[in-house]
Amino acid sequence: MARPWERLLEQLVHERYGMLVGWATLVCGSREDAQDLLQDALMATFSSRARFTTLPEAEQYVRRAVATRSIDAARRRGRERTAFATIAGHAPAPAPGVEGHHLPADVVRALAGLAPRERACVVLRHLEDLSVRETAGLLGISEGAVKRYTSDGVAQLDATLGGVTATPSESMTVQPVRRGGAPTEVPER
């Protein structure tokens, strides 16, 4: 008789495998590596101490595991600087007049041009909708680093694809040192 985790894994694979591969592709920047990365994440998820009772719980854990392991995987391959330098040097020019209609392959290629932590922060913050604090905790980096990686990552996507911006989700008011004038509200980048 199949154990509960086996039944849940089967259901997850049957119903959500395609979307999880899509998620892994975005996170690691490579369709070729995505399935391997997802394989590792599934293995880690279902061999961990956590025992899931619902499909969404299991899927969310797998998505988190994909994100954290993508950085380990990139370090292991030693491609962090190499890929960034390579892709950045060959970044395609933004397609003129095609706002909002970037091809998936172009987006994946653009993401591949980011450093692993930049890519992880962009995807976790802007697709998974994690907060700065949650992202920092998941990746084991400071909140300041999350903001920096996210900002740099979005800027790089804009440079590569053109016409990409991040909707401010958190803003802070700064008090510049100057004579007179109202405080300037600076959206989070």
Next chain:
Amino acid sequence: MTDVHDLLARTHDALGASGVTLDDARRDALLTGIRRRRRRRHTAEALGVCVLVLAVGTGGWFGLTRDRAPQPAQSPTATADPTPTSAPTSVADATPAPDAPGLLPAVVMPAGTLESSTPGWVLTRQAPSYQTGDGEWSDEPTANVVDAVAPDGTRYRVLDLPVDRYVDLVRWDAGTTTALVMTSGPEGRVAARLDLLTGEVTPLPGLPSPLDHVGRTAAGDDVWSDEIDDRLVVHDGTAVVRELPFVRDALVDPTGTRVAGTRDGRFVAVDVTTGQVTELAPPTDEMCSPVGWHGSDVVVSCLGFEASSPVVTSVFRVDADAPGTEGASLGLPVDRLPTGRGWTLADGRIAVGHSLQVECTRGWGLLDPVAGTLQDVPVPAPDVPELSVRVQAAGDVVLVAVSRSCSGDATPLQVLRYDATTGAQVEIAAPPSDADVPAGGSSWATGTVSSVIASR
């Protein structure tokens, strides 16, 4: 302008609609790998160390030609002397053990060293493997050795094993020349006895495969967990003595008379002699497991989910002598809650990991269930983001294995020895230096792969 969220979401949906499915080969590999890791995790938590299975080839040491027979690291004496020496010879006079890239310096073990070892000595296995420039692993480790490390830090080379011999150290009694290990068998991991003088590995008869070590009974028998057939097996070293009702996350009490764990969603204790099952606490909806014993109390840690990541949500203790009574919350600070299997020290405190974060246990400390405190013990390089810590203890000595990866990927372990009575922490195994990586390699993937602290 395109919002990055919308861009990523559309791309995600498009990629997800591609129709890719999990092929049969990947599915089989996934199931096999998960089952293997679940068994290994249980053993790792029981041992308190991160253990690694190497994919090794065959052959000799890097750069050298050696036969495959295990080699004792000392020359046998011409005449057998049954009386152990009172102490090893002076380190200054000791002969350096043969070296290989990635190995920690050691000396040849004088006769009688193991026999004169005391609780707190440590056995380690090193099998340094490195990553090549393209991210692949070296075909085989540079060496595969077992060392005994004395409390003063002296490292004695006990065995040179064949590079393809997988051995996971499970238990070693001080003053003895054999150790309980897990090794590879036809059906998977099998329990065996390793002769530390000859290197001979002898599978224990009658035990199923695969299985995980849980602890020892008062009679000195070993308790094993068989998650395939859902049973606990008591083995005296030569035969199965009895079977016990299965509990998950089994933890033997320091007196060796009861095993705590979960059974059918309930928190129970099993008498190791009679097999009687006693429910200790009302069932909960959370995932609870025992952390450690304190007298007749069992400290329990429960996991919940926050933002779809597991977090420790409650820690309480239940009195195994008063089953059915509500557990008493320990009231620990939420940023330092115990997780994983703990080890009860001689003074009653429990050495345990804390600060669970997705797959990481980021710290460890000494839990006092009576005072309701968890004293953090800092590890070196605490700012490493992927730090993961496991503990094991005997008497007042704690063995701490630190891994710089939480994802289960192989990284060289750092092993620390902590004296709970003095607070002194000593590194007894450092990760190999990347400067020592052989030509063509980029960094070390493994160094020390297994360790166990001598008990009794």
